[in-house]
Amino acid sequence: MSLETLKSSIVEAIAGSTTIKVWANINYGKDHHVFDGIDSRNTPGEDSCPYVALLGYGESVSQRRANREYWFGWAGFVYDDSLSTTVYSNLIRNAGVVNVEALRKHVENTIKGCLTNEELEVDVDVDVNDDYPFHRFEMITTIVAPVTIGSDPLS
Amino acid sequence: MTTFKDQMATDMSVFLNDDEFAETVTYNGAEITAMVEVVVIDRVENDGTIAELTVKATDVAKPTYRDTIVIASGLLAGTWKVYRDRTRQMLVRGDDNVWVVPIINDERPFVRSEGPLI
Numbered sequence: 287m288s289l290e291t292l293k294s295s296i297v298e299a300i301a302g303s304t305t306i307k308v309w310a311n312i313n314y315g316k317d318h319h320v321f322d323g324i325d326s327r328n329t330p331g332e333d334s335c336p337y338v339a340l341l342g343y344g345e346s347v348s349q350r351r352a353n354r355e356y357w358f359g360w361a362g363f364v365y366d367d368s369l370s371t372t373v374y375s376n377l378i379r380n381a382g383v384v385n386v387e388a389l390r391k392h393v394e395n396t397i398k399g400c401l402t403n404e405e406l407e408v409d410v411d412v413d414v415n416d417d418y419p420f421h422r423f424e425m426i427t428t429i430v431a432p433v434t435i436g437s438d439p440l441s
Numbered sequence: 442m443t444t445f446k447d448q449m450a451t452d453m454s455v456f457l458n459d460d461e462f463a464e465t466v467t468y469n470g471a472e473i474t475a476m477v478e479v480v481v482i483d484r485v486e487n488d489g490t491i492a493e494l495t496v497k498a499t500d501v502a503k504p505t506y507r508d509t510i511v512i513a514s515g516l517l518a519g520t521w522k523v524y525r526d527r528t529r530q531m532l533v534r535g536d537d538n539v540w541v542v543p544i545i546n547d548e549r550p551f552v553r554s555e556g557p558l559i
Contacts, residue, residue, distance in 0.1 A: 326554035331489065331547055342556035359556035365548075367507055411557065419507075420550035424557035 287431065289345045292356055292400075297322045299400050300338055306392045310336050313385055314364070335365040335420070336389055347439045354439050356429045358397075362389050367419035382421035387412050390423040397427055404431040446537070453497055453538050466494070467511040473500040475510075477517055480543075489547035491524060491531065492517060496540050504533045504542045521546040 300306065301320040310318040319337040321330060330337055342359040366382030373379075390410065398406055407428040413421070433439045456476070457463045463474045476495040494510060508523040524545035525532050531543040 324552060326552045329549045329552045331549040339552065341552065341554075361552055361557065363550050417550040420548070422550060426557050 289343065289356055292429070293322075293340070293343055293358065296358065296397055296400050297340055300393055300396050303392065303396045306389070306396065309388065309392055313388075314366075318389070330363075332365040335363050336385075338362040338389070338393055349438065349440060351433070351439075353430050353432050356431070358427045358429075360393065360423075360425045360427065362386060362393060362423045362425075363417075363420050364389060365420055380418075380421065382419065383412070386421040386423050390425055394425070394427070397429075401429065404429050406430075450538055457495070457497055457539075463495075464512070464515070467513070468496065468501055469508050469510075471500075473497070475500075477512065477544075479517065489545050489549055490517075491543060491545050492521070494521075494542045494544050496542060498535060498538055498540055501540055501542075504540050510544055519546045522548075 297320055306318050310316060314336055319330065319334045321334075321337060321339040324330060324339045324341070330339070339361050340358060341361055343357060345354060345356045347354045364382045364386045366380070366385060368381045370379050370381045370384070390412065394406075394408055407430070409426045409428075411424045413424065416422070455461065457474045459465050459474050463476045465472055466475045466477070467473075468475070473496060477492050478495075479490060479492045496504070504523055506523050506525055510521040510523070512518050512521065521544040523533070524543045526543070533543065534541050
């Protein structure tokens with residue numbers, strides 16, 4: 287599968303995900319957005335939240351290897367300055383911290399759902415402080431796809 | 442005898458007059474008269490449009506981070522939040538008569554153009 291084909295199928299799956307739409311409407315009363323690349327000097331703001339942005343992607347292919355690797359760098363944001371104390375009265379949680387990880391997990395599951403016999407590797411960083419009231423996740427997904435015996439991965 | 446301090450208080454109604462420099466805004470749901478001045482428009486970090494709101498201390502007892510201000514019309518129309526940024530000295534300041542309050546709207550998150558650093 288070409289890098290562009292895989293990327294398109296993933297971003298379209300995230301945009302069309304009913305699970306994420308339902309989650310976004312329950313938590314923020316509106317649909318999520320997906321950006322296939324963004325202008326880092328004019329990033330989408332509160333009106334676009336919750337949103338997921340594909341920040342970069344690439345692949346590694348070799349005729350000496352039995353698999354090819356694709357990687358995709360993601361960021362996701364919720365805009366949320368509410369607090370919750372739903373578990374213990376002395377545990378004060380920023381709702382956005384909880385919700386941005388929920389969004390990330392939905393994105394991860396959606397990507398997983400796009401794969402058949404490929405393997406998925408996920409590296410995650412959830413940022414709880416820097417951009418308040420924006421809460422951010424960053425995630426790199428690496429997809430390892432087997433190369434069919436006898437085929438040329440560079441063709 | 443009228444003191445300078447008394448005169449300053451009296452002058453508030455001249456400066457904070459919506460026929461002159463000021464306008465009517467909604468501060469945490471209450472209509473007040475305030476002056477608004479844009480000071481920073483920045484898209485480098487967690488920023489949007491940053492302005493300063495001057496309000497009478499009698500109208501707003503204690504401006505608090507994330508208080509909500511609604512400006513109904515004009516170039517600065519929109520919903521604003523009380524803001525602070527110590528690195529820029531953007532902090533609430535004031536005296537007996539007025540508060541000068543940094544406010545922000547159209548907030549945007551910072552995104553590294555090179556992508557995630559994990």
